[in-house]
Amino acid sequence: MEYLFVPLILIGVLVVIAILLLLAEKALGGGGEKIIQINEDQIIPVKSDGSLLSTLSEHKIFIPSACGGKATCGLCKFKLIEGGGEIKPTEEPFLNAEERAEGIRLSCQVKVRDNMKIEIPKELLNAKEYKTKVSYIEDLTHDIKLVRFKMIDPDHMNFKPGQYAQLNVPGIDVIRAYSIASNPKDIHEIELIIRQVPSGKATTFVHKALEVGDKITLTGPYGDFYLQEESNRDMICIAGGSGKAPIRSILYYLRDQNMPRKVKYFFGAKTKKDLYYTEEFLELSKEFPNFEYYPALSEPLPEDNWTGQVGLITDVVDRNIGDLSEAEAYLCGSPGMINACIKVLNKHEIRKENVYYDKFS
Ligand SMILES: Cc1cc2nc3c(=O)[nH]c(=O)nc-3n(C[C@H](O)[C@H](O)[C@H](O)COP(=O)(O)OP(=O)(O)OC[C@H]3O[C@@H](n4cnc5c(N)ncnc54)[C@H](O)[C@@H]3O)c2cc1C
Ligand code: FES
Known part of the structure; x- marks a missing residue:
């Protein structure tokens, strides 16, 4: 009988530990059902923590x-009204004092351990998951590809010119943002312009593995960088590299309305092999006197035989614009380029509230 006694005690101890762990988890709010209240009017019961x-x-x-x-x-910012715990060190670099005071947090860092009340912009509730199929791929330059996605389920995406979608890289847990480069009237197929980042996870997948016919999940549309449709201000657009994507969508939209606004579009590249869609935009400028296109090379090679604008895009913009106090600016590209361009625009008296940008970081 004694040989049975020891295992029984062990089992008893394990059961007690398990009960204690369950109670502790409950006390911490984990495991059980919790309620997330969104924007006062939507309630979702959740089990996950x-x-x-x-x-x-x-x-x-x-x-x-x-x-x-x-x-x-x-x-991934949202406004936390109740629950959710304190700000984590990982969130701090992304939140300024004003945002902290308002309760803005990063949703990827906040755990659902208790009931929560949150606020998210209404537009985000329109973002959906889309099953798509790649219908076309084209090399635009040595390191930039155009990829067209046919929307399968749902079969269309409505978006504002300038907004972006997110691409889920299949097989690995990688999600990346890409601005929609196509005309917003083409709702059944959308185009992305993707530049290869050396050793980049998503871009290496797109450049080395993605093929026509592949099934890809996208989500969207996202972003508050889009054409201000109610405005009739003159526009300055500045882009570098794949930053041409959202500006292309904006310009297609304006072209379809016979270019009702005056637009100067500056595109910065290093050498001629980094330029793309040059003919397309030069043609557009011939068709619409309201539209001027300034492709510029910062380091043209002798064999480029380049007779266009030369210099850093900031210098090219500086010497080709006048007073901007009544103008609106749309900037897209690397954070460094955007910060430098904003300084130049400020010099020309642009108003802060009329500058829109998407930093491709
Ligand atoms: C709103 C938004 C819109 C965007 N739209 C576009 C778009 O239209 N086209 C496009 O090509 N990209 C766009 N991007 C950038 C894109 O989301 C990815 O960051 C980029 O493609 C790199 O992803 P990756 O997985 O290949 O690189 P990762 O694996 O994330 O990065 C690998 C390495 O490269 C560095 N790195 C990451 N991104 C860049 C970069 N852009 N340039 C130089 N180094 C980098 C990282 O710091 C890291 O060291 C956008 C980003 C944002 C936030
Ligand atoms: S910081 Fe939260 S998803 Fe990128």
Whole structure:
């Protein structure tokens, strides 16, 4: 009988530990059902105690998350009204004093451990998950590809010119943001312009593995960088590299309305092999006197035989614009380029509230 006694005591101890762990989990709010209240009017019961970002996504509410939840993009912000715990060190670099005071947080860093009340912009509730099929791929330059996606389910995406979508790289847990480069009237197929980043996870997949016919999941549309349709201000557009994507969408939209606004578009590249869609935009400028296109090379090679604008895009913009106090600016490209361009625009008296940009970080 004694040989049975020891295992029985062991089992008893394990049962007690398990009960204690369950009670502790309950006390901490984990495991059981919790309630997330969104914008006063929507209530979702959830079981998960993962991140708010992934929990909402399981319930088909898609918050932008270009870094896939690694606290490096800062796009997944929302307003926390109740619950959710204190700000984590990983969130601090992305929140300024004003945002902290308002309760703004990163949804990838906040765990759903208790009932929560949150606010997210109404437009985000329109973002959906789309099953798509790649219908066309084209090399635009040595390191930039155009990829066209046919929307399968749902079969169309409505978006504002300038907004972006997120691409889920199949097989690996990688999600990246890409501006929509196509005409917003083409709702059944959308185009992205993707530049290869050396050793980049998503861009290496797109450049080395993606093929016509592949099935890809996109989410969107996202972003508050889009054409201000109610405005009739003159426009300055500045882009570098793949930053041409959202400006192309904006210009297609304006072209379809017979270019009702005066637009100067500056595109910066290093050498001639980095230029693309040059003919297309020069043709547009011939068709519409309201539209001027300034492709510029910062380091043209002798064999480029380049007779156009030369210099850093900031210098090219500086010498080709006048007073901007009544103008609107749309900037797209690397954070460094955008910051430098904003300084030049400020010199020409642009108003802060009339500058719109998407930093491709
Ligand atoms: C709102 C938004 C819109 C965007 N739209 C576009 C678009 O239309 N076209 C496009 O090509 N990209 C766009 N991007 C950038 C894109 O989301 C990815 O960051 C980029 O493609 C790199 O992803 P990756 O997985 O290949 O690189 P990762 O694996 O994330 O990065 C690999 C390495 O490269 C560095 N790195 C990351 N991004 C860049 C970069 N852009 N340039 C130089 N180094 C980088 C990283 O710091 C890291 O060291 C956009 C980003 C944002 C936030
Ligand atoms: S998803 Fe990128 S910081 Fe949260």
